[in-house]
Amino acid sequence: METTPPAPGTPASPDPSTAPKVLSVRAVGTTAVLAELSGLPDVLALQALLLKQPLPGQVDVLAAAETVLVMADSPRSARAMPELLLAMDLTVQVRAEGSLVTIDAVYDGEDLAEVGRLTGLGPDGVVAAHTGQVWTVAFGGFAPGFGYMVGENQVLDVPRRSSPRTVVPAGSVALAGNYSAVYPRQSPGGWQLIGRTAARMWDLGREQPALAAPGDRVQFRPVRELVEVAAPAAHANEADVPAVPSGLRILSPGLQSLIQDLGRPGHTGLGVGAAGALDRSALRRANRLVGNPPSAAAVETVAGGLTVQAVGDQILAVTGAPGELALRQADEDSEDADAYLERNIPSAEPFALLDGEVLTVGAPQRGFRSYLAVRGGVAAEEVLGSCSTDTLSGLGPAPLAAGDVLYAGDATVSQVVSSPELQPDFPGQGVTVLDVVPGPREDWFDAAEVESFYSQEWEVTPRSNRVGMRLAGKALQRSREGELPSEGTMTGALQVPPEGMPVLFLADHPVSGGYPVIGVVVDHQLDLAGQVPIGARIRFRRVEGAG
Incomplete structure (x- = not known):
């Protein structure tokens, strides 16, 4: 390449x-x-x-x-x-043209013959048409480095597969509609596969991670075989590893524990969502309590079970979903070396966890997500300006596992810790009401279906995660045939797939989607939405011009 x-x-001289x-x-x-x-x-x-x-x-x-x-x-x-x-x-x-990127490809895709039949070009004609024109990356989406490329003609306009594949290999060269693309990583997909490339479409080791960013032009070059380019070896930055470890050792991550901050907004053009804490106010509160800036990295944990041990003396605070916080320390007065003392720590106030002491975050009484902040913040490698783990794209630190050590950083803004703070009411297993601004695609549903959406109670299913909250209820029926062209989406969007069960997009959602969005939860209630537990119910309330 x-x-x-x-x-x-x-210069251009358009007709007014x-x-x-x-x-x-x-x-x-x-x-x-x-x-x-x-x-x-x-x-x-x-x-x-x-x-x-x-x-x-x-x-x-x-x-x-x-x-x-x-x-x-x-x-x-x-x-x-x-x-x-x-x-x-x-x-x-x-209008300046972008860079010209040449990508070597072997044309042996599983759908090459089918694309040849659909277009009437035959396999050799498809290869000639694909390599004989310059493609322009119009926009990004679906995954980091996935660029929707438009060609100079429409001869390769083909439909998506009727049955999407559950796994498409990384590097697959594909067609759908009048677009071409290269899958940057293994993922599900419904595009027609015509070839493969060894080009690294997304590489965080480059100044510009996307090989072909929006505005760039791409020329595919047919080759008989590919030269695999090894990924650059990862080298630990010694400056990032303290000479004397100080932080937290993970004894148990519970159901799921992730490093989160306030996210990485501003990169949707590259197919990268913002991610970040689902309850932003709880993260800010925890950081404030220990004297950190609001955006410092902390641990987001789901449904309790997180157990950590202090490596050196630490100042901590736990906010978000309230549950029992049990602190365990060695009983120095006992002759039994394994004897220990246990006491409970209140939520939403700072406390000391001394070297060797253990903290367990219990199951929440209400809500779903808790946030554990350490004074100085969690020292983790930033990706595009953020330490957040994005579970959809795979960016950021891996989910925490037993044996991991989180190093305390130096991100403090105050010499003192904060006074205890009040926490808001968190949702339980009853009904949580969320305000929704209608649209932008409410007109894909008739009045009766819109009324059904707002009048019924939707149950949060176990298939929910940080990408989206999957809801169960009476299915919604669209009033239009066909599919919506892919368009940008937001956290809080309620997208309705063909089966009619809404999905409430959360922080790790894809940046674009092709299902109609019937409404969007107002921004100031997204923290509340992120705390609704599995099995609880939600009712949506229509609001106009909220904000």
């Missing part, structure tokens, strides 16, 4: 009568809007302008097939965006 420098931009424009703008919850355009050229024009001249409060921009999702830093900023977008002059006078 080769990369050449960007080619210079060329056909100048690209925003057709409409739909609210996506309280902190984002979805601009609809007539097609991909207009989408790319708007994306280019927003990246060059951001709107007030703009946090991130995600282009898709026919839409651009604009994310804001507050509900107030989001409310001002529709008027600004509709008034924009999207005519781009000069």
Whole structure:
């Protein structure tokens, strides 16, 4: 594979009568809007302008097939965006081309013959058509490094497979609709596979992790065999490992324990979601209690069972879902070397865990997720500016396991710890009411189905995780045929797959999706949503213009 420098931009003289424009703008919850355009050229024009001249409060921009999702830093900023977008002059006078990336590929994919039949080109014709044109990465999505590439013609426009594969190998070269892509990692997928490459589409060792980022051009080159490029060896940074260990040893991670901070927003164009703590206020509270900045990394644990041992003297605090906090220490007055004393520690206040002492976080009485902060923060390697574990993309530290040692960092903002704090009420096994802003695709359901969505109670199923909360209830029926072109999604979005059971997207959700979103939970209730336990029920309350 080769990369050449960007080619210079060329002047354009568009006809004013056909100048690209925003057709409409739909609210996506309280902190984002979805601009609809007539097609991909207009989408790319708007994306280019927003990246060059951001709107007030703009946090991130995600282009898709026919839409651009604009994310804001507050509900107030989001409310001002529709008027600004509709008034924009999207005519781009000069547009620089991205880099040209050459990717070697062996064309022996399982679906090559089928694509040849669908297009009428035959296998050799498919290879000639795929390698005989330059593809442009229009937008990212699905996974880090997965770029939706559009070609110079439509001869390879083929449908997705009727039955998606559960496993698509990393490096698979694929087609779907009028797009081509390379799967950067092993994952499920429904695209037609025509070949494979050894090119590393996503590599955090590079300054730009994505080999082909939005705006770049790609030329595929047919080869008989691939030269495997070994991944760079990982070398521990000695400066990151304290000479004298100080921190926490994991004796048991419980059901699941992860390192989380406030996430990595701003990278959706590369297919990377924000991730981060599901209960952001609980994370901030825990850090405040031990004198850390709000964004310091801590441990998010689910449903209790986390047990840690102090390595050196530590200052800790546990917030979020309240449960029994048991501290165990050696009984120095006993002749039995294994004797110990145990006492309970209150939640939401700082306490000392001395060298060798053990803390166990018990099962929550209410809520679902607890946050354990250590003074100085958890020292972990940052990926794109964050230590958060993203369970969908695989970015960030691995889930914690017995025997792991978490080193305490030096991220403090105060010489003293905070006073005990009050915690909010957490949801139990009853009904939690969440406010929802309708749309952006509520119009895919008739009035009776929309009423059913809001009037019934939905049960949180055990299939739920940090990607999404899967709900069970009376299935919703769409009023439209076909599928929605992929478009950007938000945390809090309630996407409705064909079977009619909504999925409430949480922090590790994919950045784009092709199922209609009937509504979006308001931003200030996302912490509450992240605390609803398995088996509990949710009722959604429609609100207009919330924020």
